[in-house]
Amino acid sequence: MNDVRIPDGIDAAIRQASAMLPAQVWDLDSVISRATAVNRLRWRRRRAWRRLTGIAAGAVAAIVAGSLGLVLGGSGSGDLPADGPAPSWIFAVDADHLYAVRSGCEGCPEELLGSDDGGVTWTRRTDRTDRSFRLTVGPEGALLVEGIRAVGASPPAQAGEISGTAISADGGRTWTSVVDDPEPWPSLPAGAILSCGSGASCPLGAIDPETGRRSPLPGQPPASQGRRTYPVRATIWVDTQDESAWSTSVSRDGGRTWSTESQPCQPAGCGAGYTLTPGLDDSTVFRVRLNNDAGEVVILRSLDAGRTWQRYAVTGSPAKGPSGGQAAGIVAPDGSLIVAHFPGVGTDLETWILGPGDTAPRAVRPSGLPERLGGTLASALSGNADTGYLLRGSGSTVYRSLDGLTWWPLHVRASA
Amino acid sequence: MRATAAARAAPEDTDSFESFYRGQVDIVYRALALTLTDAWLAREATDEAMLRAFARWSTVGRYDNPSAWVYRVGLNWATSRWRRTSRERPLSTEDRPGSARPPDPAGLAALAALGHLTVKHRAVVVARVLLDLSTAETASLLGIPQNTVKSRLARALASLRAELTMGDDDE
DSSP states (O other), X not given: OOOOOOOHHHHHHHHHHHHHSOOOOOOHHHHHHHHHHHHHHHHHHHHHHHHHTTSOHHHXXXXXXXXXXXXXXXXXXXXXXXXXXXXXXXXXXSSSOEEEEEESSTTXXXXXXXXXXXXXXXEEEEOBOOSSOEEEEOTTSOEEEEEOSSTTOOSOOSTTBOOEEEEESSTTSSOEEOEEOOSOOSSOOTTOEEESXXXXXXOOEEEOTTTOEEEEOSSOOOOOSOEEEEEETTEEEEEEEOSSEEEEEEESSTTSSOEEEEEEOXXXXXXXXXXXXXXXXXXXXXXXXEOSTTOEEEEEEESSTTSSOXXXXXXXXOOOSTTOOEEEEEEOTTSOEEEEEEOSTTSBOEEEEEOTTOSSOEEOOOBSOOSBOOSOHHHHEEEETTTEEEEEOSXXXXXXXXXXXXXXXXXXXXXX | OHHHHOTXXXXXXXXXXXXXXHXXXXXXXXHHHXXXXXXXXXXHHHHHHHHHHHHTHHHHTTSSOHHHHHHHHHHXXXXXXXXXXXXXXXXXXXXXXXXXXXXXXXXXXXXXXXXXXXXXXXXXXXXXHTSOOOHHHHHHHHTSOHHHXXXXXXXXXXXXXXXXXXXXXXX
């Protein structure tokens, strides 16, 4: 069968379009680290199955359906006990309220856990969901779940079960179905969760946790190949990066009006590693990236919402491994930027701090963090001054901090 | 470290995957980004598909075109995710604010033209152009008959030609 020939002009146009896409920093080590975690989970499941082969099916069902209490402790070596599945996701709303998602085995339904006491005790908020669901946490603790149990099922199905797209204003105890309304919000509802914050073909919107109404924001940030959205206090920041420029957009009035500043990224493109980190006020914003394999970390700080930038550079250890290291930043409660550099698997974590009045970053040594870290730093380090901070270490270990400098390990442990 | 981590892959397999990853990951990402018209989603899909490729590398590495397999897995993952979030309404072209910095008019025009195709049509075009697959290979990749590949390609090319205001003299 003869192939249809692609006209040269169209072939060239498609290649030009391809060349315009934002450059990416690829991380082979994170692929391998994740594969390792999957393999470990499979091994645990096989071992658990061997243990269970002598147990009656009714007993297994009782364990699954029962209300298993969970305790999150703060001592120990930082390794996950073999008797509890690792949380696949953890998020802090503030110092007291945290959510975690975990699954007992690969392919099993995930369960949503919540803590109202800073992670000391945990309760199951729902234990019957789709095998995989997407969870978004609002600024005041509202939860948005996008998980479809069965095509056409009308949510909610029954108490404790999540199906379709639903939102909860009470920490996951009761759920309201999300209903689309094309009429833009006149102003952002209190506690709203932004929707399509990382989309490219849908408007940036908001969902009211009380009613479940989802509508576009009254104004929109500039269109792009993709965006990342960061709501911090009363400010919404949007980071867009295309092939030749990155833009910083900010709205201080609930998405009604936007201010956008763009800078060309020369000479080699922006790359996804130029991560935006909002400050605590509505004008300060940072960008952090690992500049090269020699370990140079570049910090950009803007005090005017991205119009002008001050550049700082520090140099840590050279990257180790084929994909090099990673760098990421968090903003401490006093407005300082804490930058972490992870040269590669099996290397020490390096950290610097840039205070509000500082003219140069200085090395700092947070306490309680592991010297060595696995996985991908950029996705492992999260939080801000309002939520506190979380860091996922190697394997399943999670570290918690409220100031960015003092950390402790959290262990998810089955209590009974 | 790498050999230990790759519990299911022999060291030579890991080296082979590393070589494949270095050479192909960006190509797969760009193919997915054009197909999905969402660079962020494409990045996540590429990471997910590469993870699965690594976990099965002893098998996937023997395929004639592992990149095509990774592309297909990434596309399946992303479109499945799309289905879960399909209630998010697309922004109409008329409503889109202007791009802050148009870097390449020809590339922008091509991106816009691709954006007017369905994902099925974009997948065929991208597989042929960026992954350099034949009609038969594209059919195998997407799990559709060769005649369907040809009809989708013809329709997509007609649309692109009209959008990009090209004459027939370049055929």
